[in-house]
Amino acid sequence: MTVSETAREPPSDEKDTPNPTALHALNLSGALAREATLINRYFPEQVLNSPAKEPVQLDGPNPFDENTDKPASSGAYFYRKFDLGDNIELVCRSEVNGCMEFKGETHNIMVRALNEYDSKATGGIDWRQKLDSQQVAVFANEVKNNSCKLARWTIQALLADCNVMKIGYVSRANPRDNNNHVILGTYQYKPQELAGQINFSLNNVWGVLKALINHFKDLPEGDYLLMRDPNKTLLRLYEVPTEEVENL
16 A cells, blocks of 8 residues: 655655665655555554444355454455446445444445654644644645545445545654554545545546556457556556466
8 A cells, every 4th residue: 555655755665775774764665555554454443343233244254264263354345336338347346344324324434544654754744733623734735645545545435335434544653663553533534525625536537447448358368467657647558478477
């Protein structure tokens, strides 16, 4: 999971920093990605009120049950089918982290977390000082620094038919320690409203996807890699030898 990917000065990459200091190594892109991934793995377990009620049971078993004594993480997966027209149907797997009751109805929710590693490196807005009083400014700064990630979360919520997104703000307890964190706050958004706030068009998403599918279906059968150019508004498609797929 990326961190500050779309910032004016994104985190340095490991390959460009051969001999970083211990502190600098914590803030390289790979280390930040691993930190953010772990935060988003554990954050839902911190905020979901699982002991209060019996968990919602679905028809199918947990697909990731490894027959261990530890309970599986809360969540559910749904397969949904969308008709894109021109005899193109899309089936996707969507994820729901939990559910909540509101006005007598049960709503699916998605839970995600933004994380702060160093306020000086992310626009100078200290979450501890500004989150309660200037949450809009904090969020606007995150939209600037993490627009791709927020757009991805929004489309995931819409595909999963989630009515609510809960986004937490998680910060390092100490900027020099990437293992201990504190939850500073959690805010609730409706996916459709969040899409408008980040200038995200769902119609444009479907249009781009269908254009890509129309291009792909005319290609010969094989393995391909679609990559976004890091410095240009450009997508590149590469054909990959079958024997190299596992090495990607």
